[in-house]
Amino acid sequence: MKTKTVYKPTDGLVDRDLSYCPGCTHGIIHKLVGEVLSEKGLIDEAIGVASVGCSVMSYEFFNCDMQQAAHGRAPAVATGIKRVRPESAVFTYQGDGDLASIGMAEVVHAAHRGENMTVIFVNNAIYGMTGGQMAPTTLIDQKTTTSPTGRKKKGAGEPIRVSEMLATVPGATYLERVSVHDPKHMRKAKKAIEKAFDVQMNKQGFSMIEFISTCPINWGINPNDSLKWSVENMIPYFPLGVYKDSTKEDSNE
Amino acid sequence: MAKVLMKGNEAMALAAIKGGCDAFFGYPITPQNELPEYLSYHMEANNRIFVQAESEVAAINMVYGAAGSGARVLTSSSSPGIALKQEGISYLVGSELPAVIINVMRGGPGLGGIQPSQADYNQITRTGGNGDMKVLSFAPENLQETVDIVKESFDLADYYRNPVMIAVDGLIGQMMEPVDMDKPIRKINLPKKDWAATGESKKRGKRNKIVSLHLDPYKLEEHNLALQKKYDKMIENEQRYEMVNMDKNPEIVFVAYGSMARIARSAIEMLAEENIHVGMLRPISLFPYPQKAFDNLPKETKTLLTLEMSLGQMIQDVKIASNGKHNIEFYGRTGGVVPEAEEIVHKVKSILKEAKS
Numbered sequence: 001m002k003t004k005t006v007y008k009p010t011d012g013l014v015d016r017d018l019s020y021c022p023g024c025t026h027g028i029i030h031k032l033v034g035e036v037l038s039e040k041g042l043i044d045e046a047i048g049v050a051s052v053g054c055s056v057m058s059y060e061f062f063n064c065d066m067q068q069a070a071h072g073r074a075p076a077v078a079t080g081i082k083r084v085r086p087e088s089a090v091f092t093y094q095g096d097g098d099l100a101s102i103g104m105a106e107v108v109h110a111a112h113r114g115e116n117m118t119v120i121f122v123n124n125a126i127y128g129m130t131g132g133q134m135a136p137t138t139l140i141d142q143k144t145t146t147s148p149t150g151r152k153k154k155g156a157g158e159p160i161r162v163s164e165m166l167a168t169v170p171g172a173t174y175l176e177r178v179s180v181h182d183p184k185h186m187r188k189a190k191k192a193i194e195k196a197f198d199v200q201m202n203k204q205g206f207s208m209i210e211f212i213s214t215c216p217i218n219w220g221i222n223p224n225d226s227l228k229w230s231v232e233n234m235i236p237y238f239p240l241g242v243y244k245d246s247t248k249e250d251s252n253e
Numbered sequence: 254m255a256k257v258l259m260k261g262n263e264a265m266a267l268a269a270i271k272g273g274c275d276a277f278f279g280y281p282i283t284p285q286n287e288l289p290e291y292l293s294y295h296m297e298a299n300n301r302i303f304v305q306a307e308s309e310v311a312a313i314n315m316v317y318g319a320a321g322s323g324a325r326v327l328t329s330s331s332s333p334g335i336a337l338k339q340e341g342i343s344y345l346v347g348s349e350l351p352a353v354i355i356n357v358m359r360g361g362p363g364l365g366g367i368q369p370s371q372a373d374y375n376q377i378t379r380t381g382g383n384g385d386m387k388v389l390s391f392a393p394e395n396l397q398e399t400v401d402i403v404k405e406s407f408d409l410a411d412y413y414r415n416p417v418m419i420a421v422d423g424l425i426g427q428m429m430e431p432v433d434m435d436k437p438i439r440k441i442n443l444p445k446k447d448w449a450a451t452g453e454s455k456k457r458g459k460r461n462k463i464v465s466l467h468l469d470p471y472k473l474e475e476h477n478l479a480l481q482k483k484y485d486k487m488i489e490n491e492q493r494y495e496m497v498n499m500d501k502n503p504e505i506v507f508v509a510y511g512s513m514a515r516i517a518r519s520a521i522e523m524l525a526e527e528n529i530h531v532g533m534l535r536p537i538s539l540f541p542y543p544q545k546a547f548d549n550l551p552k553e554t555k556t557l558l559t560l561e562m563s564l565g566q567m568i569q570d571v572k573i574a575s576n577g578k579h580n581i582e583f584y585g586r587t588g589g590v591v592p593e594a595e596e597i598v599h600k601v602k603s604i605l606k607e608a609k610s
Contacts, residue, residue: 044453068348068466081319088452105307
């Protein structure tokens with residue numbers, strides 16, 4: 001009988017178990033990024049920067065050269081890499097605690113300088129690795145281990161919308177927020193990643209794709225309901241869409 | 254080659270270019286600003302990388318990224334800025350990445366002041382950042398020595414795969430002296446950087462990962478023991494010092510480095526006019542501390558007078574190196590006050606007077 005391959009794992013990822021909790025969407029996002037790097041023929045010239053948090057071990061998963069950065073510093077590390085390796089495809093992979101709290105300065109200034117790199121930003125509204133503390137992206141009234149009665153605007157402020165904020169930075173070239181809660185949105189998310197790396201390889205400057213993600217363990221909701229929760233609660237506050245696209249304008253160079 | 258008259262900070266900047274620095278990442282802070290200012294023009298003119306980062310923290314992490322990609326990288330700062338960089342320096346050590354760090358020291362603690370100081374001694378020689386880490390560090394006393402060490406440091410960083418810090422104070426950064434920029438330095442055979450994450454995994458046939466994380470405590474211990482072997486090698490090979498006036502078998506020997514050693518030289522001359530012969534042991538490497546110099550002190554030497562522009566941070570190392578063989582005295586000024594040679598002369602005389610009574 002003749003067999004036909006209809007699906008195989010991407011060689012953009014190392015063939016091994018991931019360290020993520022069951023039901024977490026990091027696995028899907030890893031796969032999409034790995035597929036894009038592989039399909040665009042970039043995996044052999046890519047340099048990825050792992051951050052601190054759940055994705056700290058991502059240097060074990062992406063099938064390319066990787067460097068592990070201190071908490072929040074991935075865009076600065078990637079700046080150093082890209083400046084000395086301008087032909088490489090350089091990306092960071094960061095969570096919302098890493099990027100939107102401790103590393104806010106680094107991502108804003110990398111965008112501001114128009115660093116020709118791609119940021120993969122995974123927003124699940126909580127600190128996962130450390131056990132479910134409040135993040136800058138935690139929703140109002142959302143319960144975490146450091147907001148046990150729910151996040152209150154007074155004292156903790158309202159959740160930060162990173163894509164909207166970076167859209168005000170002149171140096172940023174391409175910003176899009178996507179979700180991976182169903183196959184339709186996964187396909188859309190993959191297109192966004194493709195666009196981001198195209199922007200970089202065309203030397204058009206800074207690109208960031210923000211993913212609405214889930215954290216079933218620390219949210220205390222099962223994986224399916226977590227996806228539903230993200231659609232019902234996160235997307236209304238963090239609307240999906242393209243927040244900036246200046247690729248049609250003059251190149252940054 | 255002909256000597257040129259240069260300001261310390263600019264001479265260090267040019268020395269970095271001559272030493273093969275590929276990239277500079279820094280953030281403004283007094284009293285080192287002429288260094289990045291010089292490089293902002295000259296790095297680009299030499300087809301190399303210059304980035305003014307958004308903070309010291311970002312700058313050292315850019316250094317970490319560029320060094321991980323195989324480049325020869327420099328950052329410069331001053332005491333409070335170096336404190337901010339310590340996390341990144343710890344990552345460089347843990348990931349075994351080469352980098353050169355210039356620290357033009359000023360007074361502290363806190364924002365302190367902008368005048369010359371040596372109060373970073375402990376920050377430099379103990380563990381500035383977290384973990385069992387060491388940074389190869391040098392404290393030159395004049396611009397020629399500074400320039401030579403800056404040039405050599407890029408090779409030493411590559412050789413040991415460890416950051417190297419050059420600690421000068423604001424005095425050396427700001428003063429002008431004639432220097433020969435092309436004085437040859439010792440040649441070191443450098444291994445290929447086959448560990449660097451250059452984005453060439455296919456060509457290389459394997460992925461390179463730059464990482465300081467080892468979750469298994471036994472793996473981390475193994476890693477730290479391997480790092481310790483490198484520190485031991487530095488202790489064996491890189492102890493540097495100068496002995497002054499030891500042929501006079503002096504009873505009192507100054508222990509002083511950097512600008513303090515320059516002032517001590519004046520005190521030695523002033524005392525010699527009164528027929529009091531004092532020697533000087535001048536550490537050039539701070540880590541490794543020059544234990545060998547202490548082992549070679551004349552047997553007539555009874556007192557070591559530690560001189561510092563701080564409240565006495567090196568004195569611990571002097572005590573360890575002397576190992577109870579000498580009477581240890583201290584004189585220092587702090588907060589950016591640069592002592593006069595007369596103050597040191599006065600201190601020597603009071604030690605001699607006390608010894609007689």
